[in-house]
Amino acid sequence: MTTTTRCAACKYFRRRCSSDCIFAPYFPANNPQRFVCVHRIYGANNIGKMFEGFPEQLRGNAIECLCYEAKCRIQDPVYGCVSIISWLHREIHLAQTQLAKAQAQIALLDPGVEVAITTPR
Amino acid sequence: MTTTTRCAACKYFRRRCSSDCIFAPYFPANNPQRFVCVHRIYGANNIGKMFEGFPEQLRGNAIECLCYEAKCRIQDPVYGCVSIISWLHREIHLAQTQLAKAQAQIALLDPGVEVAITTPR
Numbered sequence: 001m002t003t004t005t006r007c008a009a010c011k012y013f014r015r016r017c018s019s020d021c022i023f024a025p026y027f028p029a030n031n032p033q034r035f036v037c038v039h040r041i042y043g044a045n046n047i048g049k050m051f052e053g054f055p056e057q058l059r060g061n062a063i064e065c066l067c068y069e070a071k072c073r074i075q076d077p078v079y080g081c082v083s084i085i086s087w088l089h090r091e092i093h094l095a096q097t098q099l100a101k102a103q104a105q106i107a108l109l110d111p112g113v114e115v116a117i118t119t120p121r
Numbered sequence: 122m123t124t125t126t127r128c129a130a131c132k133y134f135r136r137r138c139s140s141d142c143i144f145a146p147y148f149p150a151n152n153p154q155r156f157v158c159v160h161r162i163y164g165a166n167n168i169g170k171m172f173e174g175f176p177e178q179l180r181g182n183a184i185e186c187l188c189y190e191a192k193c194r195i196q197d198p199v200y201g202c203v204s205i206i207s208w209l210h211r212e213i214h215l216a217q218t219q220l221a222k223a224q225a226q227i228a229l230l231d232p233g234v235e236v237a238i239t240t241p242r
Contacts, residue, residue, distance in 0.1 A: 041171075043164045050162075053198045065203040069190060077171065078179045081202060082186040088209035095216035102223035109230040 008035040009044065022051055026063040034067055041070040129156040130165065143172055147184040155188055162191040 009023035010016065012035055017024060027035040038047055047066065054062045072081035079086075130144035131137065133156055138145060148156040159168055168187070175183045193202035200207075 041163065041167065043167050046162065046164050046167070050194075050198065055199070058199045062199040065200050068203055069201060073171075077174045078176070078183040079186050080190060081206065082189055085202065085205055085209065088206065088213065092209065092212055092216060095213060095220060099216060099220050099223060102220060102227060105227055106223060106230065109227065 005029065008032040009039075012036065012039065013044070022048065026060065037070040037074055038063075038066050041073050042066065126150065129153045130160075133157065133160065134165070143169065147181065158191040158195055159184075159187050162194050163187065 006015075006017035006029060007021055007024040008027040008029055008031060010021060011029060011032060023035070042050070050062070050066070051059065069081050072084065076083050127136075127138035127150060128142055128145035129148040129150055129152060131142060132150060132153060144156070163171070171183070171187070172180065190202050193205065197204050
Protein backbone atom coordinates (compact mmCIF):
# COMPACT_ATOMS: atom_id res chain seq x y z
CA MET A 1 0.00 0.00 0.00
CA THR A 2 3.07 2.30 -0.13
CA THR A 3 2.00 3.72 -3.49
CA THR A 4 -1.18 5.33 -2.18
CA THR A 5 0.58 7.10 0.73
CA ARG A 6 3.49 8.55 -1.23
CA CYS A 7 3.58 12.35 -1.25
CA ALA A 8 3.18 14.18 -4.57
CA ALA A 9 6.96 14.73 -4.84
CA CYS A 10 7.86 11.05 -4.33
CA LYS A 11 5.01 10.01 -6.59
CA TYR A 12 6.40 12.31 -9.30
CA PHE A 13 9.89 10.82 -8.96
CA ARG A 14 8.45 7.27 -8.67
CA ARG A 15 10.40 6.64 -5.46
CA ARG A 16 9.55 5.42 -1.97
CA CYS A 17 8.30 8.08 0.42
CA SER A 18 10.10 7.77 3.72
CA SER A 19 8.55 8.77 7.03
CA ASP A 20 11.01 11.71 7.24
CA CYS A 21 10.45 12.89 3.63
CA ILE A 22 10.92 16.68 3.71
CA PHE A 23 8.33 17.21 0.98
CA ALA A 24 5.53 15.05 2.44
CA PRO A 25 3.94 17.66 4.77
CA TYR A 26 3.74 20.28 2.01
CA PHE A 27 2.97 18.26 -1.09
CA PRO A 28 0.11 15.90 -0.25
CA ALA A 29 -0.63 12.99 -2.56
CA ASN A 30 -4.03 14.43 -3.47
CA ASN A 31 -2.56 17.54 -5.10
CA PRO A 32 0.12 16.39 -7.56
CA GLN A 33 -0.06 19.61 -9.64
CA ARG A 34 1.34 21.63 -6.75
CA PHE A 35 4.63 19.80 -6.86
CA VAL A 36 4.75 19.67 -10.65
CA CYS A 37 4.63 23.50 -10.73
CA VAL A 38 7.49 24.15 -8.29
CA HIS A 39 9.57 21.35 -9.77
CA ARG A 40 9.16 22.81 -13.24
CA ILE A 41 10.28 26.29 -12.19
CA TYR A 42 12.77 25.72 -9.38
CA GLY A 43 13.73 22.08 -9.70
CA ALA A 44 13.33 19.61 -6.84
CA ASN A 45 16.98 19.95 -5.78
CA ASN A 46 16.73 23.72 -5.46
CA ILE A 47 13.49 23.39 -3.49
CA GLY A 48 15.27 20.97 -1.16
CA LYS A 49 18.19 23.38 -0.75
CA MET A 50 15.88 26.34 -0.10
CA PHE A 51 14.05 24.28 2.53
CA GLU A 52 17.18 24.23 4.62
CA GLY A 53 17.13 28.02 4.80
CA PHE A 54 13.52 28.22 5.98
CA PRO A 55 12.74 28.35 9.70
CA GLU A 56 10.71 25.18 10.38
CA GLN A 57 7.58 27.03 11.52
CA LEU A 58 7.56 29.10 8.32
CA ARG A 59 8.06 26.27 5.85
CA GLY A 60 4.35 26.11 5.05
CA ASN A 61 4.27 29.84 4.24
CA ALA A 62 7.47 29.58 2.20
CA ILE A 63 6.09 26.70 0.13
CA GLU A 64 2.83 28.59 -0.41
CA CYS A 65 4.81 31.53 -1.78
CA LEU A 66 7.02 29.35 -3.98
CA CYS A 67 3.92 27.61 -5.37
CA TYR A 68 2.28 30.98 -6.04
CA GLU A 69 5.35 32.34 -7.86
CA ALA A 70 5.79 29.11 -9.83
CA LYS A 71 2.12 29.15 -10.88
CA CYS A 72 2.44 32.78 -12.01
CA ARG A 73 5.59 31.93 -14.00
CA ILE A 74 3.82 29.01 -15.73
CA GLN A 75 0.80 31.18 -16.56
CA ASP A 76 3.01 34.06 -17.75
CA PRO A 77 6.43 32.62 -18.70
CA VAL A 78 7.99 36.00 -19.49
CA TYR A 79 6.84 38.24 -16.65
CA GLY A 80 5.74 35.79 -13.94
CA CYS A 81 4.38 37.47 -10.83
CA VAL A 82 6.26 40.66 -11.71
CA SER A 83 3.28 41.39 -13.98
CA ILE A 84 1.08 41.39 -10.86
CA ILE A 85 3.48 43.78 -9.12
CA SER A 86 3.39 46.12 -12.14
CA TRP A 87 -0.41 45.97 -12.25
CA LEU A 88 -0.65 46.74 -8.52
CA HIS A 89 1.72 49.69 -8.94
CA ARG A 90 -0.57 51.04 -11.67
CA GLU A 91 -3.61 50.56 -9.43
CA ILE A 92 -1.93 52.49 -6.61
CA HIS A 93 -1.01 55.29 -8.99
CA LEU A 94 -4.66 55.39 -10.13
CA ALA A 95 -5.91 55.49 -6.55
CA GLN A 96 -3.45 58.28 -5.69
CA THR A 97 -4.65 60.31 -8.66
CA GLN A 98 -8.30 59.81 -7.67
CA LEU A 99 -7.49 60.76 -4.09
CA ALA A 100 -5.69 63.93 -5.18
CA LYS A 101 -8.74 64.87 -7.29
CA ALA A 102 -11.07 64.25 -4.36
CA GLN A 103 -8.87 66.35 -2.08
CA ALA A 104 -8.90 69.16 -4.63
CA GLN A 105 -12.70 68.89 -4.85
CA ILE A 106 -12.95 69.11 -1.03
CA ALA A 107 -10.69 72.18 -0.95
CA LEU A 108 -12.84 73.79 -3.64
CA LEU A 109 -16.12 73.05 -1.84
CA ASP A 110 -14.88 74.39 1.47
CA PRO A 111 -11.52 76.16 1.44
CA GLY A 112 -11.59 76.28 5.25
CA VAL A 113 -11.95 72.54 5.73
CA GLU A 114 -8.87 70.63 6.75
CA VAL A 115 -8.02 67.88 4.29
CA ALA A 116 -6.64 65.31 6.71
CA ILE A 117 -6.35 62.55 4.15
CA THR A 118 -2.83 61.79 3.07
CA THR A 119 -1.86 60.06 -0.13
CA PRO A 120 -0.52 56.52 0.16
CA ARG A 121 3.25 56.06 -0.05
CA MET B 122 42.32 36.31 -23.48
CA THR B 123 39.20 34.06 -23.44
CA THR B 124 38.87 34.48 -19.68
CA THR B 125 38.14 38.21 -19.81
CA THR B 126 35.36 37.87 -22.41
CA ARG B 127 33.49 34.97 -20.77
CA CYS B 128 29.94 35.85 -19.73
CA ALA B 129 29.06 35.76 -16.02
CA ALA B 130 27.41 32.32 -16.40
CA CYS B 131 30.42 30.70 -18.08
CA LYS B 132 32.74 32.43 -15.64
CA TYR B 133 30.71 30.96 -12.77
CA PHE B 134 30.93 27.46 -14.22
CA ARG B 135 34.60 27.95 -15.19
CA ARG B 136 33.90 26.90 -18.76
CA ARG B 137 34.60 28.33 -22.19
CA CYS B 138 32.05 30.85 -23.44
CA SER B 139 31.10 30.02 -27.01
CA SER B 140 29.97 32.64 -29.52
CA ASP B 141 26.44 31.18 -29.39
CA CYS B 142 26.26 30.99 -25.57
CA ILE B 143 22.58 31.56 -24.68
CA PHE B 144 23.48 33.34 -21.44
CA ALA B 145 26.08 35.78 -22.82
CA PRO B 146 23.69 38.57 -23.96
CA TYR B 147 21.88 38.64 -20.61
CA PHE B 148 24.64 37.98 -18.09
CA PRO B 149 27.55 40.25 -18.96
CA ALA B 150 30.97 39.55 -17.46
CA ASN B 151 30.91 42.81 -15.49
CA ASN B 152 27.90 41.78 -13.39
CA PRO B 153 28.60 38.32 -11.96
CA GLN B 154 26.11 38.73 -9.07
CA ARG B 155 23.19 38.78 -11.51
CA PHE B 156 23.86 35.20 -12.61
CA VAL B 157 24.72 34.01 -9.10
CA CYS B 158 21.23 35.09 -7.93
CA VAL B 159 19.22 33.31 -10.64
CA HIS B 160 21.44 30.23 -10.46
CA ARG B 161 20.95 30.01 -6.70
CA ILE B 162 17.16 30.17 -6.95
CA TYR B 163 16.30 28.50 -10.27
CA GLY B 164 19.44 26.58 -11.19
CA ALA B 165 21.25 27.13 -14.49
CA ASN B 166 19.55 24.14 -16.13
CA ASN B 167 16.08 25.44 -15.33
CA ILE B 168 17.02 28.90 -16.59
CA GLY B 169 18.19 27.28 -19.81
CA LYS B 170 14.96 25.31 -20.13
CA MET B 171 12.83 28.39 -19.45
CA PHE B 172 14.78 30.30 -22.12
CA GLU B 173 13.41 27.96 -24.73
CA GLY B 174 9.87 29.03 -23.85
CA PHE B 175 10.59 32.77 -24.14
CA PRO B 176 9.96 34.57 -27.44
CA GLU B 177 13.40 35.81 -28.51
CA GLN B 178 12.47 39.49 -28.43
CA LEU B 179 11.20 39.15 -24.85
CA ARG B 180 14.17 37.28 -23.41
CA GLY B 181 15.66 40.45 -21.96
CA ASN B 182 12.40 41.26 -20.13
CA ALA B 183 12.05 37.66 -18.95
CA ILE B 184 15.58 37.61 -17.54
CA GLU B 185 14.99 40.96 -15.82
CA CYS B 186 11.90 39.51 -14.13
CA LEU B 187 13.67 36.29 -13.13
CA CYS B 188 16.55 38.32 -11.68
CA TYR B 189 14.10 40.50 -9.77
CA GLU B 190 12.24 37.51 -8.32
CA ALA B 191 15.49 35.72 -7.46
CA LYS B 192 16.85 38.83 -5.70
CA CYS B 193 13.61 39.16 -3.70
CA ARG B 194 13.81 35.48 -2.72
CA ILE B 195 17.41 35.86 -1.55
CA GLN B 196 16.56 38.98 0.47
CA ASP B 197 13.44 37.35 1.92
CA PRO B 198 13.87 33.55 1.71
CA VAL B 199 10.40 32.75 3.08
CA TYR B 200 8.12 35.20 1.27
CA GLY B 201 10.20 36.33 -1.72
CA CYS B 202 8.41 38.89 -3.89
CA VAL B 203 5.04 37.71 -2.55
CA SER B 204 5.79 40.02 0.40
CA ILE B 205 5.84 42.94 -2.08
CA ILE B 206 2.49 41.80 -3.53
CA SER B 207 0.99 41.63 -0.02
CA TRP B 208 2.35 45.08 0.81
CA LEU B 209 0.94 46.55 -2.40
CA HIS B 210 -2.46 44.98 -1.66
CA ARG B 211 -2.42 46.65 1.77
CA GLU B 212 -1.48 49.99 0.17
CA ILE B 213 -4.40 49.71 -2.27
CA HIS B 214 -6.78 48.87 0.56
CA LEU B 215 -5.50 51.94 2.44
CA ALA B 216 -5.94 54.14 -0.63
CA GLN B 217 -9.49 52.80 -1.17
CA THR B 218 -10.37 53.57 2.44
CA GLN B 219 -8.98 57.11 2.14
CA LEU B 220 -10.85 57.62 -1.11
CA ALA B 221 -14.13 56.43 0.43
CA LYS B 222 -13.60 58.90 3.30
CA ALA B 223 -12.90 61.72 0.85
CA GLN B 224 -16.04 60.86 -1.14
CA ALA B 225 -18.11 60.86 2.05
CA GLN B 226 -16.62 64.24 2.96
CA ILE B 227 -17.53 65.61 -0.49
CA ALA B 228 -21.09 64.31 -0.19
CA LEU B 229 -21.35 65.94 3.24
CA LEU B 230 -20.04 69.30 2.03
CA ASP B 231 -22.34 69.40 -0.97
CA PRO B 232 -25.03 66.70 -1.16
CA GLY B 233 -25.90 67.87 -4.67
CA VAL B 234 -22.43 67.39 -6.08
CA GLU B 235 -21.81 64.37 -8.21
CA VAL B 236 -19.02 62.21 -6.86
CA ALA B 237 -17.56 60.95 -10.11
CA ILE B 238 -14.55 59.29 -8.56
CA THR B 239 -14.74 55.51 -8.49
CA THR B 240 -12.75 53.30 -6.17
CA PRO B 241 -9.97 51.25 -7.75
CA ARG B 242 -10.66 47.57 -8.42
